[in-house]
Amino acid sequence: MTIIGIDLGTTNSACGLWTDDGVTLIPNRLGEVLTPSVVGVDKNGEIIVGRTARQRLINHSDRTVAAFKRLMGTDHKVKLGKQTFTATELSSLVLRSLKEDAETFLGEPVTEAVISVPAYFNDNQRHATKLAAELAGLKVERLINEPTAAAIAYGLHEKQEGLFLILDLGGGTFDVSLLEFFDGIMEVHASAGDNFLGGEDFVDAMVDDVLREHRLRRDDLKPLTLQNLYLQMESAKRKLGPTDLVLTLDLGEKTVEHVVTADWFARISTPLLLRAKHPIERAIRDAGLHPSKIDDVVLVGGSTRLAIFRSTVGKMFGRLPSCHLDPDTVVAMGAAIQAGLMMRNEALDDVVLTDVCPYTLGTGVINEDNPRLGSYFLPIIERNCVVPVSIVKEICTAHDNQTELTIKVYQGENRLVEKNVYLGELSVQVPPAPRGEETVDVRYSYDMNGLLEVDVTVHSTGKTYNHLIEHTPGALSEADKQKALSKLSELKFHPRDGEDNRALLARGERLYESSLGDRRDYIADVMKQFERALERQNPAEIAKVQKQVKDVLAQLESEDWF
Numbered sequence: 001m002t003i004i005g006i007d008l009g010t011t012n013s014a015c016g017l018w019t020d021d022g023v024t025l026i027p028n029r030l031g032e033v034l035t036p037s038v039v040g041v042d043k044n045g046e047i048i049v050g051r052t053a054r055q056r057l058i059n060h061s062d063r064t065v066a067a068f069k070r071l072m073g074t075d076h077k078v079k080l081g082k083q084t085f086t087a088t089e090l091s092s093l094v095l096r097s098l099k100e101d102a103e104t105f106l107g108e109p110v111t112e113a114v115i116s117v118p119a120y121f122n123d124n125q126r127h128a129t130k131l132a133a134e135l136a137g138l139k140v141e142r143l144i145n146e147p148t149a150a151a152i153a154y155g156l157h158e159k160q161e162g163l164f165l166i167l168d169l170g171g172g173t174f175d176v177s178l179l180e181f182f183d184g185i186m187e188v189h190a191s192a193g194d195n196f197l198g199g200e201d202f203v204d205a206m207v208d209d210v211l212r213e214h215r216l217r218r219d220d221l222k223p224l225t226l227q228n229l230y231l232q233m234e235s236a237k238r239k240l241g242p243t244d245l246v247l248t249l250d251l252g253e254k255t256v257e258h259v260v261t262a263d264w265f266a267r268i269s270t271p272l273l274l275r276a277k278h279p280i281e282r283a284i285r286d287a288g289l290h291p292s293k294i295d296d297v298v299l300v301g302g303s304t305r306l307a308i309f310r311s312t313v314g315k316m317f318g319r320l321p322s323c324h325l326d327p328d329t330v331v332a333m334g335a336a337i338q339a340g341l342m343m344r345n346e347a348l349d350d351v352v353l354t355d356v357c358p359y360t361l362g363t364g365v366i367n368e369d370n371p372r373l374g375s376y377f378l379p380i381i382e383r384n385c386v387v388p389v390s391i392v393k394e395i396c397t398a399h400d401n402q403t404e405l406t407i408k409v410y411q412g413e414n415r416l417v418e419k420n421v422y423l424g425e426l427s428v429q430v431p432p433a434p435r436g437e438e439t440v441d442v443r444y445s446y447d448m449n450g451l452l453e454v455d456v457t458v459h460s461t462g463k464t465y466n467h468l469i470e471h472t473p474g475a476l477s478e479a480d481k482q483k484a485l486s487k488l489s490e491l492k493f494h495p496r497d498g499e500d501n502r503a504l505l506a507r508g509e510r511l512y513e514s515s516l517g518d519r520r521d522y523i524a525d526v527m528k529q530f531e532r533a534l535e536r537q538n539p540a541e542i543a544k545v546q547k548q549v550k551d552v553l554a555q556l557e558s559e560d561w562f
C-alpha cells in the first residue's frame with residue numbers, strides 16, 4: 001500500500017511518493033510535476049482541471065476559477081457556467097486529478113494520502129480539506145503543516161533541535177512561520193503573513209507599468225491581447241537575470257518594443273518587497289526573538305525564485321537563506337517524506353501552538369453619505385489575531401425612531417460588505433430616538449474551533465442579546481446561501497465609472513484588503529471621498545480627487561509602515 005504526499009496549493013498543486021531512493025515527484029498527464037489548482041467547466045458542462053483550465057482563466061472567466069483555497073471552510077459557492085461548487089468540491093476535483101495521475105504513474109490504485117495545509121488553517125479548514133480528499137476517494141492519513149513539510153524536506157528534523165523561519169511566497173499568498181524543533185516535535189510558533197501578496201502581484205505591477213507608459217487602459221485591450229501581455233510578463237519575470245530581455249508587445253492599436261531590465265523590475269517590485277517585510281518583522285517580534293537566534297531561514301514557494309526577493313531576505317538577516325531545493329515542490333516533497341515515515345510508523349509530530357483567525361470578521365455599517373453604494377464593512381476581529389479572541393465595537397442607529405437594529409455578520413477582507421461572505425445575523429430592539437442616539441456594543445468572540453459568538457448590549461436598556469454562529473460548512477440555511485449567491489452574481493459596476501477610476505478603486509480596495517487598523521481606516525476615508533466625487537459627476541472635481549487618491553495610494557504603497 002502506497003501513501004502519497006500532496007501539496008494542495010492556492011496556485012499549484014503537486015504530489016510525490018517515498019521510495020528507497022528518496023522522494024519521487026509524480027508527473028501529471030502532461031508530464032509536469034506542477035498542476036495548477038484551477039478548475040473550469042467547458043461548454044458541454046465537462047470539468048477541466050490544471051493547465052488547460054488555467055489557460056481559460058481570462059477568456060472563459062465565468063466558467064473557470066482559481067485560488068479557491070482561500071474559501072476553504074466556508075459555505076461560499078462558486079458558479080461555473082450553470083453549476084455551483086463549494087471550495088471543498090473544487091479542491092476534491094484537483095485531488096481527484098492528482099490521484100488519477102499517481103495511479104497511472106504507479107500502475108496501481110492509490111487510496112491514501114498525507115496532505116499539507118497552511119499552518120494558520122483552523123479546524124474547519126482542516127476538516128474541509130479532509131472532506132475534499134474523501135470526495136476524491138482518498139483517505140487522509142495525516143494533515144501536515146506546510147512549513148513543517150518544508151522543514152522536513154530540508155532535513156531539519158534530522159538535527160537535534162533548532163529554530164527555523166520558513167518564508168513561503170506563492171502565487172497569491174505570503175506565509176511566515178517560525179518553527180521550533182525539540183524532542184522530535186515540530187512546533188509552529190508564530191504565524192504571520194499577507195493573504196494578498198504573491199507572484200501574481202509582481203506580474204500585475206509589470207503589466208500596469210507597461211500600460212501606463214503607453215497611456216493605455218486595460219479596457220483598451222481585447223481580452224486575448226491582455227491575456228498575452230500577462231503571459232509575456234509572467235515569462236519575463238521568470239527569465240529575468242542580469243541580462244536585459246527585449247520583448248515585442250502587441251498592445252492592440254500598436255506593437256512596441258519593451259526592454260525588461262533588472263532595474264525596471266526592481267523599481268516596480270519595491271512596494272511589494274516592502275510589504276513582504278512586515279509579516280517577517282512581525283513574526284520575529286511576536287516571538288520576542290533576536291534574528292541571530294534563528295538557525296535557518298528557508299525559502300519556499302515559486303516566487304522565492306525571484307533574485308530580488310532572495311537578496312531582500314539576505315539583507316534583512318545578514319546571511320543567505322536556504323533555497324537549494326526546488327521551492328515550488330519542496331512542500332510536496334516534505335509531505336511525501338512524512339507519508340514514507342507513516343508507512344514505517346515513524347511520522348513526525350507536528351503541532352500549531354498559536355492558532356490565528358485566518359480571516360477578518362466584521363459587520364456592515366450604512367454608508368451615510370451614499371446609501372446607493374451599499375454598506376461598508378466594519379472589521380471587528382482582524383485577520384491573524386491570535387485566538388481565542390474577543391473584541392467589542394460600538395455602533396449606533398442610522399435612522400430616526402428606528403426600533404430594530406440588525407447586526408449582519410460577515411467574513412472577508414473587502415471594504416464593501418456585499419463582497420464579503422455572509423455568515424448570519426442578529427436583530428435587537430432599541431427604544432425610538434433620533435438617529436445616532438441609540439448605541440449598542442457589538443462583541444465578537446472567536447475560539448479555536450471556529451465558533452463565533454456575537455453579543456449585543458443595548459446601552460439605554462441594558463438588554464443583552466446573544467447569537468452563536470457555528471462557522472462550519474452546512475451551518476447556513478439554504479435561503480441564506482441563496483441570498484449570498486445571488487448577491488455575488490449581481491455584482492456590477494456603475495456605468496458612470498470610467499475604466500481608470502475603476503482601476504483606481506480596485507487598487508484602493510486591494511490596498512485596503514492588505515492593510516489593517518489605522519491604515520485601513522485611512523484608506524477607507526480616502527476611498528469614500530473618491531466615491532463621493534464620482535457620485536457628483538463633476539469631471540473637473542473627479543480629475544482633481546483622482547490625482548489626490550493616486551498620490552495617497554502611491555505614498556502608502558511605498559512606505560515602510562512599521
Ligand code: ADP
Binds near residue numbers: 008010012173237
Ligand atoms: P502556491 O503555494 O500559491 O500554490 P507556488 O509556490 O506554486 O504557489 O508559486 C506560484 C508562483 O511562483 C507564481 O506566481 C509563479 O509566477 C511564481 N514562479 C514560478 N517560477 C518562478 C520563477 N522562476 N521566477 C519567479 N517566479 C516564479
Ligand code: MG
Binds near residue numbers: 009170
Ligand atoms: Mg504553496
